[in-house]
Amino acid sequence: MIKLPPQTSRQGSSAFTLIELLTVIAIIGILAAILIPVVSSVRESARASQCSSNLRQIATTFHLALKDNEYRFASARGGGGDTGSYIWGLLLEQAGYIDTREILYCPSHPWNAPGEPEDPYQVGAWQWRTYGMNAFDEEVEVRSAGFGVSATLYVVNYNNIQDPTRYLLFADSLETQRNIQRFRIEGANGSATASDSGGLHLRHNNRANVAFFDGHVEAADAARLGNLGMTSGFDQNGNTVQFPQP
Numbered sequence: 001m002i003k004l005p006p007q008t009s010r011q012g013s014s015a016f017t018l019i020e021l022l023t024v025i026a027i028i029g030i031l032a033a034i035l036i037p038v039v040s041s042v043r044e045s046a047r048a049s050q051c052s053s054n055l056r057q058i059a060t061t062f063h064l065a066l067k068d069n070e071y072r073f074a075s076a077r078g079g080g081g082d083t084g085s086y087i088w089g090l091l092l093e094q095a096g097y098i099d100t101r102e103i104l105y106c107p108s109h110p111w112n113a114p115g116e117p118e119d120p121y122q123v124g125a126w127q128w129r130t131y132g133m134n135a136f137d138e139e140v141e142v143r144s145a146g147f148g149v150s151a152t153l154y155v156v157n158y159n160n161i162q163d164p165t166r167y168l169l170f171a172d173s174l175e176t177q178r179n180i181q182r183f184r185i186e187g188a189n190g191s192a193t194a195s196d197s198g199g200l201h202l203r204h205n206n207r208a209n210v211a212f213f214d215g216h217v218e219a220a221d222a223a224r225l226g227n228l229g230m231t232s233g234f235d236q237n238g239n240t241v242q243f244p245q246p
Helices: 018-068 081-085 088-094 222-227
Strands: 072-074 132-134 141-144 153-157 168-171 208-212 217-220 232-234 240-242
Touching: 018 072, 018 088, 018 168, 018 208, 018 217, 072 088, 217 222
Parallel strands: none
Antiparallel strands: 072 153, 132 168, 141 153, 168 208, 208 217, 232 240
């Protein structure tokens, strides 16, 4: 008589129990809670790094334009009339100093306001959404009718700069009215004034990327900006913040 091997029970040998399944789900949830903020932080760090690179390229390009124009260039301030479209970014592009507009925008902040076209290459829209140019230093500013327009433009004479390592050239900017980047930073010593004016924006973990006249770029916090003589700006949430003065 042939003996058959005993049948093995398949009950519970391969299936997950409810407790095991809930444990796995809980572990996945914990890992997601840990990893998502880390991934978000890494992405923002990458954007901040790209922002610094953009500003460094802009500063280098800007110096090329200055050398060709006896170190004079149009300020971010307009003089009225038809000067509105003659801002620094458009001037650099039209003169052939830049060939890609991507370097004019910080990747950490939207360039367009709600309801506006999403294409940053549309003429008449992109040009007002760039990094902010220093428009608050009266010491180096003179009036001049230049650049072939009928209205008077403010033109900066950069030969007058005393300390290139402390002179803010371009920086992260914000116009709070539309929550957009602004092509200029104005007000007394860069102070945040009217909601439709540009102010320094500490958007990178409450730091603003700043390109100085000597070409170096810093991630400057409120204390550093105050030490440079700046008075106020906007934090990463768009709230006005006063910079501590030395």
